Amino acid sequence: MEPPNIERLDERTVQRIAAGEVVERPASVVKELIENSLDAGASRVAVSVEAGGTEGVRVRDDGVGIPEDQLEAAVAEHATSKIGDIEDLDRGVGTLGFRGEALYTVGAVSRLTVRSRPPGAAAGAEITVDGGDVGDVRPAGCPEGTTVEVDDLFYNTPARKKFLKRTATEFDRVNTVVTGYALANPDVAVSLEHDGRETFATEGNGDLRSAVLAVYGREVAEAMVDVAWAPDGDGDPTGPDAADPPVRGVSGLVSHPETTRSTREYLATYVNGRYVTASALREAVLDAYGGQLAPDRYPFAVLFVEVPPGDVDVNVHPRKLEVRFDEEPAVREAVEGAVEEALLDHGLIRSTAPRG
Ligand code: ADP
Ligand code: MG
Numbered sequence: 001m002e003p004p005n006i007e008r009l010d011e012r013t014v015q016r017i018a019a020g021e022v023v024e025r026p027a028s029v030v031k032e033l034i035e036n037s038l039d040a041g042a043s044r045v046a047v048s049v050e051a052g053g054t055e056g057v058r059v060r061d062d063g064v065g066i067p068e069d070q071l072e073a074a075v076a077e078h079a080t081s082k083i084g085d086i087e088d089l090d091r092g093v094g095t096l097g098f099r100g101e102a103l104y105t106v107g108a109v110s111r112l113t114v115r116s117r118p119p120g121a122a123a124g125a126e127i128t129v130d131g132g133d134v135g136d137v138r139p140a141g142c143p144e145g146t147t148v149e150v151d152d153l154f155y156n157t158p159a160r161k162k163f164l165k166r167t168a169t170e171f172d173r174v175n176t177v178v179t180g181y182a183l184a185n186p187d188v189a190v191s192l193e194h195d196g197r198e199t200f201a202t203e204g205n206g207d208l209r210s211a212v213l214a215v216y217g218r219e220v221a222e223a224m225v226d227v228a229w230a231p232d233g234d235g236d237p238t239g240p241d242a243a244d245p246p247v248r249g250v251s252g253l254v255s256h257p258e259t260t261r262s263t264r265e266y267l268a269t270y271v272n273g274r275y276v277t278a279s280a281l282r283e284a285v286l287d288a289y290g291g292q293l294a295p296d297r298y299p300f301a302v303l304f305v306e307v308p309p310g311d312v313d314v315n316v317h318p319r320k321l322e323v324r325f326d327e328e329p330a331v332r333e334a335v336e337g338a339v340e341e342a343l344l345d346h347g348l349i350r351s352t353a354p355r356g
């Protein structure tokens with residue numbers, strides 16, 4: 001055997017390999033773009049995709065926009081307006097993004113256009129990135145806000161492209177992502193369109209039940225009951241007893257035990273506004289139903305858990321949605337108790353012997 005010949009990879013190869021770590025499929029692009037729109041304070045976010053997102057993804061918002069002279073920075077590596085240094089991260093970030101790598105990464109493996117006009121600006125401008133090649137900033141006619149278009153995802157990484165599933169499967173994943181943000185942000189009008197046909201559109205009127213109605217339909221919306229829990233039950237988080245409770249609140253909606261589906265997908269949990277898949281939270285919700293669910297059936301839930309920002313690790317891998325809690329037992333207990341109370345209040349479960 002010949003001795004190995006070790007060589008440094010060229011920049012483009014490194015860039016594309018790294019991109020595959022963050023952007024796995026159209027749904028991951030949609031996630032990043034929606035997060036940017038929400039971080040930009042948008043009150044409307046319109047998502048439209050072609051062929052499950054494999055051919056095109058477009059996200060338009062009415063947020064703060066990107067000034068013409070910052071478009072280049074927006075698509076540059078490790079460039080962000082959201083944190084300055086690692087201390088900002090330790091304090092807990094208030095934005096969904098902070099790595100400054102989404103637009104750069106997406107631009108490396110697609111044809112990307114970022115077009116923007118900050119509110120009040122006389123004109124808009126756009127920048128394109130084609131497989132990592134950054135073009136010039138050009139004037140562009142556009143409404144106030146930002147539109148990001150991603151075409152031909154993975155056209156230059158055929159191995160990645162081959163890994164994509166059928167159009168319908170990719171769209172399902174896109175739908176799950178957009179739904180997740182629509183429910184987490186009932187004050188934002190979120191819409192989704194697939195191949196020119198509207199999938200759903202929330203009103204953005206701030207009412208969670210109205211968002212559930214738009215996304216899941218009337219039958220589900222009517223089967224949901226309110227969950228509202230605060231430490232000490234006095235709802236005063238500034239009270240002396242509640243100096244620094246490990247759980248600041250649990251709220252949202254959960255379904256009647258007979259309104260279920262066969263997958264866990266509709267059991268949506270959020271920690272400090274961020275969509276997460278924490279098995280601890282799911283189990284706590286299921287435990288609250290105390291055996292009232294049919295085997296292998298899962299309820300609908302849209303559940304928001306608030307914990308002190310320092311008690312939850314959000315600095316996990318960008319593609320992963322799992323979180324770690326410092327005070328997991330307390331979080332589990334609060335969630336189970338909150339859901340159980342809501343179900344009991346509505347007579348949807350029978351009260352049993354005290355838990356313990
Ligand atoms: P991050 O979100 O981690 O900062 P991104 O690559 O997603 O990194 O975005 C880079 C920067 O571009 C953001 O910090 C923000 O300043 C700007 N930006 C991206 N999308 C939008 C948008 N929809 N509206 C306003 N600014 C945006
Ligand atoms: Mg981002």
